[in-house]
Amino acid sequence: MRSKSIKKSLAATAVLASSVVTGVGLAGSAQATTAGASNSPLTITNGTHTVLYSGQAWTYQGNIAQASWAPDGSRIAYVDGNGNVVTERAGGGGIAVVAPAKAGATRSNPTWVDNGKAIVFAEKVNGASKLEAVPAYLAPGTQVDETDPLSFLGGQKFTEGAESAPDSNGDLLAFQHFNSATQQTDIYVQDSFGRGSAGPVLLAANGDSPTVSPDGKTIAFLRRDSSGYEQIWTAAWHGQDPNFPPGTPKQLTSGTKNHIAPTYSPDGTRIAYEASTQTSGKPEDVESIAANGTGQRVESNTWGFPSYRPSNPNTMVRLQGSDRIGTAIAASQAEWTTAPGNPGANKYPANNVVLSRSDQFADALGGSTLATSVGAPLLLTPSDHLDAGVKAEIARVLGPAKAGKTVYVLGGEQALSPAVANAVHAMGYTVKRLAGADRYATSVAIANEVTRTTQPGSGWQQPERVLVATGNLSPDALSAGAAAESGGHNGPFSGVVILTDDKKMPASTAAYLAQVKAHNNASYPTPVYGVGGAADTALTSIGFQHTPLVGATRYETSYLVARTFFGSWDEGQGSAPTNVGFATGANWADALSGGAFMGMKGGPLLLVNPATGEPASEAEAWLTGFSSSITTGYVFGGTAAVPSVTDSGVGNLIGAMGGQVNYVVNPKN
Incomplete structure (x- = not known):
């Protein structure tokens, strides 16, 4: 770099x-x-x-x-x-x-x-x-x-x-x-x-x-x-x-x-x-x-x-497939072991899978957070049928069908058709569709499911953190997805991502925020963050108190999210990073599955410019400063999406002198 x-x-x-x-x-x-x-x-x-x-x-x-x-x-x-x-x-x-x-x-x-x-x-x-x-x-x-x-x-x-x-x-x-x-x-x-x-x-x-x-x-x-x-x-x-x-x-x-x-x-x-x-x-x-x-x-x-001086090489891992569907599968295979797993060796299978359409991001932007909350890989499939490779991966991580194993389908039937849901149901798993009238209402439905799964109980469940991003462009929401549930020493937060209609506040999102405000603890109100300029403007338009995380570019906004939720050594905000992910800021698919993966790893997802392979310059300095705690960097997608200079450049930032970095492609858990 x-x-x-x-x-x-x-x-x-x-x-x-x-x-x-x-x-x-x-x-x-x-x-x-x-x-x-x-x-x-x-x-x-x-x-x-x-x-x-x-x-x-x-x-x-x-x-x-x-x-x-x-x-x-x-x-x-x-x-x-x-x-x-x-x-x-x-x-x-x-x-x-x-x-x-x-x-x-x-x-x-x-x-x-x-x-x-x-x-x-x-x-x-x-x-x-x-x-x-x-x-x-x-x-x-x-x-x-x-x-x-x-x-x-x-x-x-x-x-x-x-x-x-x-x-x-x-x-x-x-x-x-x-x-x-x-x-x-x-x-x-x-x-x-x-x-x-x-x-x-x-x-x-x-x-x-x-x-x-x-x-x-x-x-x-x-x-x-x-x-x-x-x-x-x-x-x-x-x-x-x-x-x-x-x-x-x-x-x-x-x-x-x-x-x-x-x-x-x-x-x-x-x-x-x-x-x-x-x-x-x-x-x-x-x-x-x-x-x-x-x-x-x-x-x-x-x-x-x-x-x-300990000789402990850091690791750069690239997770890639022949296409976006394959990259999501590679990320799943790197994190989740084949069922039934081996708990004695700390190899646990997933009990859930989150499934999103592979051609559009509209209904999926809250999916990374949901995947983290239910401990699941996020997989992509065409809208009209269940991809054969995805079907095999669902079977691999979930194992034999039995009660308690759920596949979440994101979006309405126009997003993922009944054929997809029926194919999953035929495998013997519970199918739960999360959908709303539009992408904004869908984000609220996903947010409600996140808090329901992390804080079981009846009635309204208050999130511990709300990140708001535009639903009309993907980068800001993708950066937010990996961070929403990041936590400190006491485990992950119950955080959610909800969407705005660019600079306007949709009725469904406004209603969700009103509920958050109504249920706030006066001493410890749920923090709300506006990720990106559009969300900041939308929140300001309704007079909602929030913390803006707004960079001059999508790459700077991505850095600000990482700095805010992973840049401290504090139980109340978020721990210093051990793992850091990188995905292109020019496309959404790899960053979506990568965000779910990083949510499980408890690390940020930094967007990189595909032309240079670099995150924001501030992020480079941030990575060097945190090199003492960062052990692994993950790159999502092939070199057409994220050039190989990202692997070597980040390796030099987080590693010690003398090139003490191991480079790995598509490891299996």
Whole structure:
């Protein structure tokens, strides 16, 4: 993708690090390590612009003392000389400030948590140290809110305000807490920010600088021996269950040497550390030892903080068929296993299918949201008959006919004929047609079905989110479809997509919105979004309060939808993306089935210009910023619809340096 536009977009959000790092004594804590391949390289930082990477020097924009690598190795996190917590692209460039400096605050030990979606660091103010958490990336203009990763936990055995040296393998969070009674630091651990647990668990008294093994089964930490040397100890971690307490600490190293800033290798076989034969002063080299305490060796004669960069290639998947019907089938086969499936291997078949006509979009624009709500693939068929390939795919994912397996038919009999419905019925499945007098009323019928299936009950079911888009052109509604049910840590929202008659508000849509308004909770009213200029105008024409998501082009609007519903690290709005989809903005069919697929993957669908293969330039910068959490990109349609440059270009944006991306076509679940 165009490098100039990427650099320009990144420059709008970047804050360059200062050229001075103070107080680099390098007596610090561990650096986070995520599970990765055995050939994951060891990097060394020492407070300069240079990062030693497998023996080679790489120059970065900021001076880097302590550093931590994202789970896929695409970005490095550190505290710059001005006190900003920043991330920078692997190989240098593209700095993003994730926590701006605060007067009187000293930050240290940034570590990636929640599988690259957030960063936890220690912050010391007026002598008190605590842990803070921030999203790993925020789009330009977004307010940065520091949150306490321990604030919603119960059962702590200490009063917060003396925590430091956080470390994580992406799931577990370990840290040290100063015990005022013993005047020593103790090591505590919690899983996934303590959700569903009683809070941090004491792993070991009298320890510092914890590091979590990639598999989360062992915590290594430092403890001084009788001669004052820092030795590495380990303790088994059995989880938060009080019936399975942590293991008894075991000493791993000994001798007249300090073992500073330990960190596990991504395959868990070794622990690297700074080494010094002095009880104080600058380290002399970087060494490592096997996780069982054998095989000590010198890794580098250059001293500094060791940190492994995980080698975890990202994946670009293209889902394509010989036509739009085949592309929808390919998407279904990639997500849904053949019935009856194998739940033990996390392979579940679908219990429903959503079926739409293949030649027009009019009645189908809410279909992506419906497919997500009922856990179904969205398939396309000609209006007058059931396509043979589609029939076979319905049978594959639903398996033998029985009660509870439904095929939803979108639109009236002019959209999908009785011949289609009868063919499905003859297969033994329940057929449910969702239709209205026109495309706008059909969108309302689909919306009502979405809330009925996600919130069972009688009477009106209030949606949790409403996205409004024009029904006269497809792009805005297609972007909305993948996002309507996107959610945070508590699961998907019950969101719907309803349509306007371009800039006019149809009576059926207005009536639905009136119901939403009448049933609003005064404290938490259902948010309504106008996706695209036409919907914004239609909502304004009836005086309906809403949030406009309007770009200058369909590609910019698509980006704004992604940014709004997938661009945060927040339970109330939407989680940072792990998966991102791409479809042409010039045609609707691939984006329709792709939107349903992305709804199941919990990621946005970005529209790309088929002439260039690129999304909006802002989206390129957004993808690079979120590369720490994005593991997979999906491209819908053949190269005639979305050129191959999209695969390689997006791969370069989300992947780490050195082209660490796997390219796959039409995988099967």
